[in-house]
Structures are given as structure tokens and as C-alpha cells.
Amino acid sequence: xxxxxxxxxxxxxxxxxxxxxxxxxxxESTPASIIWLALIFGLVNAIxxxxxxxxxxxLIILTLGLFTLVINTLLFALTGWIxxxxxxxxxxxxxxFWSAFLGSLVTTVISGVLNGILRDERTHKAHH
Numbered sequence: 001x002x003x004x005x006x007x008x009x010x011x012x013x014x015x016x017x018x019x020x021x022x023x024x025x026x027x028e029s030t031p032a033s034i035i036w037l038a039l040i041f042g043l044v045n046a047i048x049x050x051x052x053x054x055x056x057x058x059l060i061i062l063t064l065g066l067f068t069l070v071i072n073t074l075l076f077a078l079t080g081w082i083x084x085x086x087x088x089x090x091x092x093x094x095x096x097f098w099s100a101f102l103g104s105l106v107t108t109v110i111s112g113v114l115n116g117i118l119r120d121e122r123t124h125k126a127h128h
Contacts, residue, residue, distance in 0.1 A: 005118065010038035013110035017103045018090060024099035025080070026091045033088035040089075041079045041107075048075060069104070073097060076104035 015034050018025050027033070052071045053060065059067040077100035083089025092099035 007038055007042055009111050009114045009118075010041050010107075011035050012114060013107040014038050014041060016110045017106035020106055021099070021102050024093045025103050026093070028084060028090060029088045033083075036086075036088050037079065037083045037090070040082050041076075044075050044079050044082065048078070069101070072104040072108060073101045076100045076107065 011034055014037055015031065018027050018034065049071065052075075053068070056067055056071065077092060077096060080090040080092060080100070084091065092103070
């Protein structure tokens with residue numbers, strides 16, 4: 001159940017990012033393909049985020065956590081590229097790094113808000 005909730009949150013977050021940033025992020029397929037793109041996004045983050053963070057631990061500490069934004073940006077761009085291999089991804093406007101940065105920022109904020117709402121809902125139900 002946790003997996004499905006995370007997948008749904010990623011789907012909504014990616015949809016919002018692509019919708020809001022349509023001048024920077026161009027979906028290559030139908031909006032329904034975002035469901036599959038969200039699965040890729042979740043897998044990329046689950047598999048690659050831990051080693052990236054471990055390898056860049058010193059940079060993360062030296063930048064007071066800001067290097068995490070670079071990691072998020074690269075993982076977001078990689079998600080679009082992998083999706084593009086199956087014609088369900090997105091392309092980034094040039095300069096690609098800033099487009100991916102904006103996309104990862106929006107995705108992070110939206111998923112954080114949704115996780116917070118769902119966490120509050122679960123906590124509220126647990127107390128009653």
C-alpha cells in the first residue's frame with residue numbers, strides 16, 4: 001500500500017511540475033504516460049539517490065545540504081531521459097540543467113506537501 005501511495009504522490013507531483021513548467025519541460029506523450037513516468041521516477045530515486053548521497057556526503061555537508069538540490073536535478077533529468085527511451089518521457093528546454101532544477105524543485109515541494117497531508121491524516125486516524 002505504501003508503494004502505491006508513493007507512486008500516486010509522484011504522479012501528481014510530476015503532473016503539476018510539467019503543467020506549471022510547460023515552457024521548460026515538454027511531455028513527449030499523453031498526460032496518462034505520467035503514471036509510468038512516475039514509476040520510473042520512483043525507481044530512479046530509490047536506486048540511485050542513496051549511492052549519490054553517500055558519494056557526495058562531504059559536498060552535502062560543506063554546502064549545508066544545498067548539494068542535494070543538484071542530486072535531485074540530475075535524477076529528475078535522468079527520469080526524463082529514461083522515459084524518452086520508451087517515448088513516455090519529457091524533454092527539457094535549454095539550458096537543460098535549469099529546466100531540470102525547476103522541475104525537481106516543484107516536484108519536491110508538491111510531494112512534500114502531499115506527504116505531509118497524508119501523514120497528518122494517518123496520525124489523525126491513529127488517535128481516534
